[in-house]
Amino acid sequence: MVTLYRPGDGPWYRLPTGWKTALLLVVVLAVCLLPPTWWAAGVMAAVCVACYAVPGIGLRELGRQAWAARWIVVVTLAGQLIFLDPEHAVANAARVTTAITLAGLLTLTTPATELLDTVERAMQPLARLGLDPQRAALTLSVTLSTLPVLARLARDVREAQLARGGGRSLRHFAMPYLVMVLKHADELGDALAVRGVR
Amino acid sequence: MSGVELENVTVRLGDTDVLRDVTLSLRARTVAVVGENGSGKSTLARLLSGLAVAREGTVRVLGLDPARQVAELRRRVAVVFSNPDAQIVMPTVAEDVAFSLRTEKLSRQERTERVTAALGRFGLADLADRSSHDLSGGQKQLLALCGAFVRNPDLVVADEPTAYLDAPNARRVADHLLEDAAHRMVLVTHDLALARRCDVAVLVQDGAVTRVGAPDDVLAAYEASIRW
Numbered sequence: 001m002v003t004l005y006r007p008g009d010g011p012w013y014r015l016p017t018g019w020k021t022a023l024l025l026v027v028v029l030a031v032c033l034l035p036p037t038w039w040a041a042g043v044m045a046a047v048c049v050a051c052y053a054v055p056g057i058g059l060r061e062l063g064r065q066a067w068a069a070r071w072i073v074v075v076t077l078a079g080q081l082i083f084l085d086p087e088h089a090v091a092n093a094a095r096v097t098t099a100i101t102l103a104g105l106l107t108l109t110t111p112a113t114e115l116l117d118t119v120e121r122a123m124q125p126l127a128r129l130g131l132d133p134q135r136a137a138l139t140l141s142v143t144l145s146t147l148p149v150l151a152r153l154a155r156d157v158r159e160a161q162l163a164r165g166g167g168r169s170l171r172h173f174a175m176p177y178l179v180m181v182l183k184h185a186d187e188l189g190d191a192l193a194v195r196g197v198r
Numbered sequence: 199m200s201g202v203e204l205e206n207v208t209v210r211l212g213d214t215d216v217l218r219d220v221t222l223s224l225r226a227r228t229v230a231v232v233g234e235n236g237s238g239k240s241t242l243a244r245l246l247s248g249l250a251v252a253r254e255g256t257v258r259v260l261g262l263d264p265a266r267q268v269a270e271l272r273r274r275v276a277v278v279f280s281n282p283d284a285q286i287v288m289p290t291v292a293e294d295v296a297f298s299l300r301t302e303k304l305s306r307q308e309r310t311e312r313v314t315a316a317l318g319r320f321g322l323a324d325l326a327d328r329s330s331h332d333l334s335g336g337q338k339q340l341l342a343l344c345g346a347f348v349r350n351p352d353l354v355v356a357d358e359p360t361a362y363l364d365a366p367n368a369r370r371v372a373d374h375l376l377e378d379a380a381h382r383m384v385l386v387t388h389d390l391a392l393a394r395r396c397d398v399a400v401l402v403q404d405g406a407v408t409r410v411g412a413p414d415d416v417l418a419a420y421e422a423s424i425r426w
Contacts, residue, residue: 005290007327112289113296145289148331152283187284190249194277195287195345196269196301 005111010056012109017118024106027051028099036091044091044098051105065104066097073097116141138197146188153180201225201382202246202353207255209241216241218405220255228376228383230393230413232420233402239386242402243357246384247277260352273301276346278375280358282338283331291333291341292317292326298345316348320374336367343374353382360389368392390417 012020031047034040052062066073076096080089107115116137123133157177158168166172202224209217217238233239244250245257248264248271257264262271279285288294295313304312317323320340325333330341339359346354356375360368372392375383385396393399399416401409403423409416 005327111293113293142287145287145330148329149283152331184284187279187281188287190244190277191279191285192287193249194247194272194275195298196272 006108008056008109010109011054012105013056017110017114018121020110021106021118021122024102028102031098031102032095034091034095036088036095038087038091041091041094044094048098048101051102057105057108061108062101065101065108068104069097069100072100112141112145138192142188142192146184149184150181153177153184156180201260202229202384203256203258204245205256207245207252207257209238209245209250210253211241211250215253216405217245217252220405220407222400222407222410224384224398224400224410226397227379228396228398229385230396230399231384231386231402232388232390232393232399232417234424237402238405239402240357242400243277243355243384243386246353246355247275248272249277273349274352276349276351276354278339278342278346278354278356278359280361282335282342282362285342285345286330286338289329289331290326291322291328291330294330294341295344295348298348302349312348316344319347320344321370334367335362336364336370339363339367339371340374343371347374347378347381351381353384355384355386357386358388359385360387360392390421393417 015023027047031044034043048062048066049059051057052065053059073093073096077089077093080092084092110118119140120133120137123131123136126136127133154173154177157173157180160176161168161172202222204220204222207217207220207222208215220242231239231242241250245252245264246259248259248268251265259271260274262274264271286294288297292313295316296309299309299312314323314326317326320343322337322340322344325337330338333341339362343359354375359375360371363371368389372389372395375385376392376395383396385392387393394413394417396413398410399413400407401416401420409419
């Protein structure tokens, strides 16, 4: 999600971020309110196709988004099939897939700085309750952009474990990983401080 | 323009004085800080950046007290660390550079112009929309420098900025740091060739500044003091 933005041109790119967010929220909400039936699942798929089949995006991108969300879809579908009939399970899984792929449209067509500004503006009313919108938006952004680093640290620890003849022991993985993550958090805090974040 | 002034400064971490009674006056444009691991070099850099606080003594950086005038210090002093991964905050290259300008009141166009100019200067213009975390180590460090320099700082404090880099990238980063006459530079480094390119060198040993002067003299003293 964090590295999805792809520069381009088209209706989704030209739409102001606030309106785009609101529009996608409304569409996702509408999709969620559909009854759990086969035809509703079909409507959800059609909505996704309609949203992606515009200049600047394309159905290939829809395929990429859906593929990226495949494990979430599989887990959701499998869990639902245990307790529900196939029609309900498929409709619910389609709901989740639609929400993820439509949310992908936002990150795909909006630079992170604009998203950050929008989140900050949207949180402005909460400032009266003592929430610092700038800090909240920044926390969100830093959290998202730290995910690839955490994945890389996990890979580094795992490779070091294997290089030293260790197996895939969770216990031997957890301690060095925790130390590296805390060290990274410390360094990131310093980097934010020196770039003017208090 | 005033530089760095330390008077009887002691910095304590836990139970240990990592800098002890340091008195130092630096007015040269480029200063190299050298010494063994654990000698207190990085603490000196953190002190100048306002990230470490003196337990005793007086610190003045560009005439500012880092403990009391931290906002002004952040505006005028940029810091570059050795690990570029920890300095990247935003998902794409251009956005990460733009992040440094968030606290400055600029129009969107001004911000874009400043970012574009900085990216061009550091050879990153073609990578503007790339994911920051997909860059090579050298490119990441150039991005960190770009994020620091886009604010046009008066002083750059760099703590081993070439430690993770291969020779060509280390050279590229060093050239950017040392050849721009628009700012002062305090460079903590183990790279003695890089230290030789500075105007002045400072030798830190066991938490104390033991020598300040021409890089050749200071580095000769440093090398003579090393017990192999």
